[in-house]
Amino acid sequence: MANQERLLAKLRGHLDDVHNELHALPPEEQSAYEASLTRLDCVVAYAGAVLDATDSRLISASAFGAVQSAACQISNSPRTALEDADACADALIGALAQLPAPCAGEDEQQLRAAATELAAHLGAIREDVDGTAERLRTLRSELDQQARLQKKAFEESQRANATEFRAGMDAFQAELDEHVAELGRMERETATLVETIAVAGTSEHYRRHGRRQRVVAEVLRALAVLTTLGAVALALVATAWPDRPTESLIANLFAALLLVGLAAYFAHQSARHRAREEEAARVQFELAAFSPFIEALTPEQREQERVRMTRKLFGTAPPTASGDEENAGVAFPPSAAEAEPERPLGSRVVANGNAAH
Numbered sequence: 243m244a245n246q247e248r249l250l251a252k253l254r255g256h257l258d259d260v261h262n263e264l265h266a267l268p269p270e271e272q273s274a275y276e277a278s279l280t281r282l283d284c285v286v287a288y289a290g291a292v293l294d295a296t297d298s299r300l301i302s303a304s305a306f307g308a309v310q311s312a313a314c315q316i317s318n319s320p321r322t323a324l325e326d327a328d329a330c331a332d333a334l335i336g337a338l339a340q341l342p343a344p345c346a347g348e349d350e351q352q353l354r355a356a357a358t359e360l361a362a363h364l365g366a367i368r369e370d371v372d373g374t375a376e377r378l379r380t381l382r383s384e385l386d387q388q389a390r391l392q393k394k395a396f397e398e399s400q401r402a403n404a405t406e407f408r409a410g411m412d413a414f415q416a417e418l419d420e421h422v423a424e425l426g427r428m429e430r431e432t433a434t435l436v437e438t439i440a441v442a443g444t445s446e447h448y449r450r451h452g453r454r455q456r457v458v459a460e461v462l463r464a465l466a467v468l469t470t471l472g473a474v475a476l477a478l479v480a481t482a483w484p485d486r487p488t489e490s491l492i493a494n495l496f497a498a499l500l501l502v503g504l505a506a507y508f509a510h511q512s513a514r515h516r517a518r519e520e521e522a523a524r525v526q527f528e529l530a531a532f533s534p535f536i537e538a539l540t541p542e543q544r545e546q547e548r549v550r551m552t553r554k555l556f557g558t559a560p561p562t563a564s565g566d567e568e569n570a571g572v573a574f575p576p577s578a579a580e581a582e583p584e585r586p587l588g589s590r591v592v593a594n595g596n597a598a599h
Contacts, residue, residue, distance in 0.1 A: 253306065264286075272371075278324045279327075288335075289309070297342060309334070312336075455518040466509040474498075476494050
């Protein structure tokens with residue numbers, strides 16, 4: 243007797259497992275298989291009512307095994323049971339049909355009460371399912387609305403970040419352009435300053451060179467004048483005493499001729515140094531006027547003029563036969579003294595408007 247009661251209790255436990263496993267599924271799966279879940283709940287409730295009305299003494303082993311197998315099939319794989327709810331429900335109902343008739347002594351009123359209770363239980367389950375479905379729909383609507391708000395906020399944030407990034411890039415580009423322009427201006431000013439310093443230094447060098455040439459020319463001219471006066475003095479001494487011996491007269495005349503030659507040499511060298519002084523003054527003037535002269539030209543033209551001036555001042559090779567001035571240096575113009583051919587001693591030398599004998 244106790245063994246039969248345990249079999250009935252096991253079957254009730256299997257039905258409880260079926261109910262628990264079905265309702266333990268995630269809400270989205272329950273909502274997706276709402277009709278299947280409702281039918282299985284009805285069949286499980288009906289099976290519970292049948293077990294409650296069954297006399298445990300009349301349960302056979304085959305009936306117990308069939309009900310247990312059908313219930314375990316559902317509880318072991320609730321998702322598969324929801325996907326094939328009709329087959330699982332039919333199997334459980336078929337297994338319940340093998341159970342014996344209700345216990346002797348139960349009348350029709352008790353059966354009606356059990357049916358009413360079963361209907362109420364099924365109605366409560368249905369209401370619970372409907373409430374759960376409604377809550378799921380509400381939750382889904384809230385989630386969709388929240389997702390739309392999040393997406394809108396994200397898009398606005400991205401647009402704001404993009405706008406801020408573009409503004410930052412524009413400001414950085416403007417600042418970079420300003421720094422580049424400032425660097426270019428400083429480079430041009432530095433180049434101009436370096437060029438001015440170089441031109442000023444070169445001009446000062448030519449000025450000092452011209453001053454040295456002027457000093458040497460003045461000294462040589464003074465020596466030429468002194469030697470000329472000495473030659474004249476010797477000639478006057480030789481003519482003042484005509485009764486002197488012939489040897490002494492010849493010696494005086496020879497000395498006078500030597501002084502005249504030396505005076506001619508000094509005069510010639512003075513003319514050469516005077517010409518170099520004039521050439522240095524001319525170059526100094528050209529260097530002083532070069533920078534203001536090319537200031538109004540374009541950078542390319544200024545560069546070309548600098549190349550021409552450099553070749554003119556420091557170049558030594560004459561222009562090529564084809565006249566390519568860009569690839570050939572301009573020969574430094576010879577000074578007046580260097581261009582003048584060598585004259586014999588005693589000839590007349592003219593330098594800077596001054597004559598020396």
